[in-house]
Each structure stands twice: as C-alpha cells, then as structure tokens.
Amino acid sequence: MTEERPTPETPHIEDVVEASPQDERVAELIEHTIDVPVLAEAVEQQEAADAADTLESLAEEEAADVLEQMDDQAAAEALAEMQTPLAVGVVQDLVDEDLGYAARLLVAMAPDDAADLLQEMPVRFREQVLAAMPLGNATALRNLIGYDRESAGGLMTTDYLSLRSDMTVSEAVEVIRSASIPEGLQHLMVTSSDGRIEGVVHVRDLLLGGREQRIGELMKATVKAVRPGVDREAVAREFARYDFSMLPVVDLDDRLVGIVTVDDVIDIIRDEQTEDVQKTVGAGAVEAV
C-alpha cells in the first residue's frame, strides 16, 4: 500500500529574497500586453504583497479592472496589502462600477483590513458599500470602525475562532475544519456562551490530546489579554517583550471582542520607526544640513 500512494509533488525551495517566477511572469505581461483577463490570471498567482505592488503600478481604473477579473479571495488579499490611499481609490472606483463586487471584496478581506479601508473612505462611499453587504458583516465592520485606529481596538481583527470548554477534541476539530480561520492561528480562545473568556488552547495541544478529551482539560485558564483602548504602540511593545503570536482583546466584563496578531504588530513597529525617524529629521537634522 505504501508503494501505491500518489507520487508527491517534487520538492521545491523558493528563495524568498529573489523574485518568484510568478512575479517575473507578471512583469513580462505588463511590459508586453494590456490583456486584462490574462494579466488578472497572472496576478492571482502572485503572493498578496506582490500582487499589491503590481496593482499599485497600474492606473486606478486599470487596477479596478484587473481586480474585477480576479478570484474574490486573491483580489481581497491583494487589495488589503495595497497602500491605503491607493486601495481606497480603487474601492471607490469599484463602488461606482460594480457595487456588489466592491462589497464582496470587503467581506472577503480580513475584518481589520476592511475596517481600515472603510475608515478612510468618504461617508457616501462607505455607507453605499456597507448597505450592499450582508447585515452581519456590516454590523461587525461598523463596530470595528468605531475604535480609534491608534488603539488595540483599531488594530484587532474579529477573524478568530472560539471553542466551548465542554466540547471534545473531535468536536473542536470539526469546528476548525468548517471555519476558514487564517492558517497562522495557533491559539484558540475558549469562551462561555455569553462571550466571556474562559481559557486559551494551543492547536498543538489539541493534536496531542485524546479525541474524546474535553477542551476544558486542555486549555490554560490564565489568559493574557489587553483592553481595546490601549495605545497600539504599547500593544506592540508587549508583543516584542513577551514574544506573543496573538493577544486577545477583552472588554471590562472580560468578553472577547477581537484578537491582535503578530503580523499586524510588525507593521506597527515599522510604521512607528518611520514616524520616529521623520520626527527626528524634522526636528533639526534637515535644517542643520
């Protein structure tokens, strides 16, 4: 039987500091064609951050045309990686051209990224696109938009999965299988029926636990968390200090309202860096030259 299993894919190492074959293909297409469907198909194969670079290199309406031809998920992820003012321009173009598609893209996006875009959009566009979404998504996004961008609440996403402490591992596995949680999520929150945090459980401990074990036995009941109003740079410092991969955000009743993930924290630290350098330069160095 071992001999008969399908031949696995040939191993392939991709050197991350070099341009990928997908990026080279897109560069070549942009130089030689303006065939939107062909370009859209190629951009779909790029990593989201690289697809965002491609879209940023196009005119706003052209970028909107390419996005419209892309698979929803790939388009949403690329849009989320674009610089905010450019992405906002593209979304506004889409709202005018194909409102339903604009709404679908924002729904397909991580909620924190969608909220960032909506916060930067003129109210007219924002309300149009929110009205075109399923009510549940619109409500969740309206809620996220309500938090100050500079706070933990403005940094968090609502894209988490919570389990109940009386579930068995088998039941939790089914919940995880059916939810499309981001691949990187390794700590799952355990909450009561009224949304209070009861514990946190690591995916690895679910793997090592017995299939009939209860989540309550595998979880840790002491949970580090942060309040929504905390400044996001303070949140970033805690991540750096304690090597968190994620941190739950809880209200004053210890109800889970979102999670902050390490990939967003890296962006904060880099933004902070740019700001600090600019402040320092602005404060004297330029005049001193």
Add this chain to the structure above:
Amino acid sequence: MTEERPTPETPHIEDVVEASPQDERVAELIEHTIDVPVLAEAVEQQEAADAADTLESLAEEEAADVLEQMDDQAAAEALAEMQTPLAVGVVQDLVDEDLGYAARLLVAMAPDDAADLLQEMPVRFREQVLAAMPLGNATALRNLIGYDRESAGGLMTTDYLSLRSDMTVSEAVEVIRSASIPEGLQHLMVTSSDGRIEGVVHVRDLLLGGREQRIGELMKATVKAVRPGVDREAVAREFARYDFSMLPVVDLDDRLVGIVTVDDVIDIIRDEQTEDVQKTVGAGAVEAV
C-alpha cells in the same frame, strides 16, 4: 460523566499592560530582603522578560547567586532575555563559580540565544564552557557561532523539529510529544534522511488529517526559505512583507540548517529602528540644537 470531570481552574484574565502579581511580589522582596533562595523562588514565577529586568537590577554576583538557585529552565530563559553585556558578565561569574551550572544553563537556552552570548564572551570563558557541555550541544553551538551575527545564519536557531514524509500522523504526534519544541512552532519541516527539505506541514493540518495519513500527503512541497548569508535586515523585511511566522534557512544543497522565528525578527526590526534614529540624530540633529 460530564458532571464528574475535575473542576477546571477559575478563568483569570491578566492585563498585559499592568504589572503582574508576580512582578509586584519580586519588587517587594527586593525592597525588604536579600534572602537569595526566597528571591530566586519569586523570580522563577516571573515571565522571562520580567525576570531579566529583576536580574539586571542586581549586582552581577548577586544576579549569578539568584540564578544558581533557580530552576535551570527558568534561569536559562531569564538569562536569554537579559541585555547581552550584562548576561555575559553573569555567565562569566558562573563559569568561575560553578562551571557545570554555566554549561547546563547554556544548553537549556534556545541555541540562537546561547550562541549570541558565546560570541560575546572572551575566548577563555567560551572554550571552558563549551568543553563542559555534552559534545553534541557544543558542536551545534560552535557551528552557530560560525555565522555572522548580522546574517540569517546568525539569527536562526537549530531548535526545530523535522518529520519524515513517510511517517503517519500518529507517528508524527509521538515525535512531537517526545520533543520539547517551543510552543509557538506551528510549521514543521519535512526532510529526507540526508537533511534536504522536502516540504512543510502545519500543525493544524496534522490535527485535521486522519491518524493514518502520511505526512507526505499533508505537506506542502513548495517551501519558502532563505540562505544563511542573507543580511538579517533583508530577512526581517521578508517577514514583514509576507507575514511569515517562521522561515527555514537552507544551504546551497537545500539542506535545512536552521529556522528563523518571528519573535527574533521583531527584535531585529526594533534594533534597526534604534540604530536608524541614532544615525539620524548623530548626523545632524544633535549639533543643530
């Protein structure tokens, strides 16, 4: 049966931006006592980064005395979080006082952290402590010390777990259970018997897979990786761009030589930030005041 399972721990939310009860206890002890065993026991209860702050507030010999009374693992983690020059001073004290303990601490530490300390130690101390270690650990550390600190090789750790593609999930679970890999590790490398990377598998996919499925069927055969000589700031940029949680480091034969993890990358980005601000200030602003 559900009713008879042991009562779970009471849920407890720890606000990360506030001082923990453990930190308050240590602060009180330092103010009122110099009883080393009592202090050591309290420091053991702190998070590693906080324990490091405590040790940094003590005189070098006092810090060494406290470490000697702490559990090996807690002591190693605290030492790894201390500022390098202070940690080096403490290790040198330990080498003179209790060489075996100094060696045990460095072995208990994450290999990349131990290598950082050894790189900064005078050769006499370094050779003494390496000679007091099990040969396997000493060889791995000598190898890590050989990489430029500013490169991916200098940033990586050898503390990873690799699986074989013909293992079943059940067999992999046993390997994971018996290895004490860091909790945060969610991507496991799949290698051939000669150390070449064949793929990467996510802990979550092991959980969702059947117990008799082969790792080869669950892994992804396209692996993003970096070469050991790449500058560590370039590595940090790739992490920020593509939201990696870890990245394997491979030699020119595609053999796995280590992994870089996101928590170390955050430190690099913060260091880089401090350096840049200092450079900018040094270049003009200070003179302009």
